[in-house]
Amino acid sequence: MSTPIADLRDAFVRPGPADAVELRAFTHGLMPKRVPTMMQRFAEDWSQRGVDAWNQVPNHWQPGATNGAEDEVGWWTLPMVLGDAFIAPLLGAPHGTCIMQPHVHWTMQCLLSAPEVIERGNEVVLVDSAFPSVKHSVHRWEALNGLAPAVVDRPAHGHVDVERVIDRIGADTTMVVLSHVGFTTGQRIPDNKLRAVADAAHTHNALFVIDGYHSACTFPIQVDTLGADVYMGGLLKEGCGSSGNGFVYLREGLDLRPRLTGWFGNAEPFAFHDTPTPHPEVRRRFLGGTTAVASLYHAVEGVRLLLDAGLDAVHAHTQRLSQIVIDRAANAPFTMQSPRDPDQRSTLLVLQVPEAHRLCEYLKTQDIYTDSRKNRFLRMAPFVWNTEADMHRALDVLTEAITTKAYRDFEPETVGPVT
């Protein structure tokens, strides 16, 4: 039996008073209540087993784990164990195709360093609103091995136009990279459009890479239906993991040998051979140096909760809550920048408002937690811990603050950067 969404409200630690409205899932997920227990287990495994923990620790991760000897894993194998047990179900991916990564940046570097990528062509097609881990990586590799970014601009309304991307794909294309959900607008590219991009890429023997940072934990995904060769992301945000919890799926049969792989990506790392030999499992070639184990202890506690509730239910809930904002936006003193169409919207709603930074800090004093960008945009991301009442309260306070200009007298403290 799946967990009712309403039960998830209390499965996470929410900062601030009990009635505070937390709307920042797109920026950083809340901490699942089980995280301190998992970090305690890391300390116990390290203190009680020492170096032997690399080969054997109780399987604290598997649902219903008995902690018996037959149910043990090692720190060594955690990136693959978690990839199979938690990332593969998020993506509808087969066993043996998913692995944990430090971050998307690392995955991109591995991809760009693989000779099998540049053998296919020299252009990487991407959109101007790609996340820096993608866009900057491609720019940094520009000219190396003859690689050239082919950046597709967005139309004036700011949403990605998939037809423009498809038109840009050609004989020179080696790879097409698209975000499933864009981080500037929350625009979701519908599955059939992603499939059309995949087909265009494959016609030219190019790889189709999807950055699924904001999609993987918010609605069900079938990587094969989308035609993805590579699907990468991280659990820091809606996944409610934390930093150091990236992941990648690599389609079966995709034979890549990244040059930037590390010694953990070797066939026999502890044989310490003079020259490197890629691991026969392609996903393992995406490992670097010694795996950062501590963050893997709590990485999937959010995913566990979301999978228990069911990604269909998670999606239906967040859509219901975002519809409240869309309905009220018609008569509100702000404008919606995110798509309204259910097929094209995600958890993120971007509202254009006056003095977004000051307004956001003022809302915080009213226990409404949003975030702001470029001093023009207020971002709200209703998620599993939010209720309809939360949304109405947030919108009431926001509307009143803008209408009465109450926020204008408020002097915010300097705010630091957020991801």
Ligand SMILES: Cc1ncc(COP(=O)(O)O)c(C=O)c1O
């Ligand atoms: C679309 C997208 N990709 C990637 C990332 C993070 O990249 P990295 O894991 O390299 O920090 C983010 C973070 O906000 C994102 O929104």
